[in-house]
Amino acid sequence: MGHLSVKRRAFFVTGTDTEVGKTFVSEALLILLNKKGLLTAAYKPIAAGCELTPQGLRNEDALALQKHSSIDLSYDEVNPIAFEAAIAPHLAAQKLSTDNTAQLIAIDTVREGFVCLLQKKPDVLIVEGAGGWRLPLGIDFEGNPRYLSEFVVERNLSVILVVGMRLGCLNHAVLTAECIRNDGLKIAGWVANQVDPNMPYLDDNIASLKTLLDVPFIGSLPRLETPADAGAYLDLSVLDL
Numbered sequence: 001m002g003h004l005s006v007k008r009r010a011f012f013v014t015g016t017d018t019e020v021g022k023t024f025v026s027e028a029l030l031i032l033l034n035k036k037g038l039l040t041a042a043y044k045p046i047a048a049g050c051e052l053t054p055q056g057l058r059n060e061d062a063l064a065l066q067k068h069s070s071i072d073l074s075y076d077e078v079n080p081i082a083f084e085a086a087i088a089p090h091l092a093a094q095k096l097s098t099d100n101t102a103q104l105i106a107i108d109t110v111r112e113g114f115v116c117l118l119q120k121k122p123d124v125l126i127v128e129g130a131g132g133w134r135l136p137l138g139i140d141f142e143g144n145p146r147y148l149s150e151f152v153v154e155r156n157l158s159v160i161l162v163v164g165m166r167l168g169c170l171n172h173a174v175l176t177a178e179c180i181r182n183d184g185l186k187i188a189g190w191v192a193n194q195v196d197p198n199m200p201y202l203d204d205n206i207a208s209l210k211t212l213l214d215v216p217f218i219g220s221l222p223r224l225e226t227p228a229d230a231g232a233y234l235d236l237s238v239l240d241l
């Protein structure tokens with residue numbers, strides 16, 4: 001399908017931490033966008049925590065994103081860099097190297113996979129990071145730390161920030177937003193995702209974040225059965241599609 005009126009957009013979904021709902025929100029966005037008849041694709045360039053199957057390493061985030069991409073994508077197209085261990089990816093890479101020396105995750109592979117997905121011309125491409133904004137790729141040959149965020153900056157992606165609502169999230173959210181802005185990027189919107197089902201003063205925390213972040217608010221997700229139930233809570237109009 002694809003509508004001529006739609007600008008092709010790529011969003012990078014980051015979070016205040018690991019396990020805050022980046023995949024849950026990415027799935028919810030894909031489901032909503034698909035319902036609007038948009039062509040979608042999804043990308044999880046780096047995944048740590050995979051099952052070894054006869055087909056190769058498989059990560060559950062990447063499988064979920066693959067399932068919700070309306071464009072038919074192979075697993076490797078969705079997730080080109082996969083590690084079995086559920087640890088920081090650059091450490092997983094390091095553990096794999098025979099001499100255990102520092103190993104840099106290839107940002108070129110991240111770049112190439114992204115270009116390959118753009119060539120499929122999705123209306124919207126959802127890219128899920130790993131961990132939080134400053135996910136390390138390792139140390140380069142000159143001794144400099146490298147980060148996944150460099151790729152996001154290079155491509156000038158619109159960032160969606162998922163805040164895992166629990167005590168401590170105000171600091172994490174403000175620091176993350178400050179860092180993204182200092183990197184020169186715009187935050188297209190943020191989602192308050194309830195990771196602590198019993199967070200005291202949830203609404204007050206969300207109200208505080210609206211002021212502190214000063215970023216378009218996409219919505220607040222309570223604990224839900226599945227991402228397919230998230231539609232009523234998310235306002236995509238803030239994303240300028």
Ligand SMILES: Nc1ncnc2c1ncn2[C@@H]1O[C@H](COP(=O)(O)OP(=O)(O)OP(=O)(O)O)[C@@H](O)[C@H]1O
Nearest residue numbers: 015018019020021022023024131194221222223224
């Ligand atoms: N609003 C929600 N309602 C119910 N379950 C949720 C919600 N948000 C997240 N979850 C569940 O919490 C867990 C962590 O969420 P998710 O996997 O999306 O986090 P993540 O930020 O993508 O983590 P990672 O850094 O490993 O990629 C998952 O089991 C997910 O299904």
Ligand SMILES: C[C@H](N)[C@H](N)CCCCCC(=O)O
Nearest residue numbers: 018048049086087088130131
């Ligand atoms: C294994 C986990 N679920 C994620 N895929 C990777 C999280 C990396 C976090 C790195 C860090 O910031 O400490």
Ligand SMILES: [Mg+2]
Nearest residue numbers: 022023061128
């Ligand atoms: Mg995830």
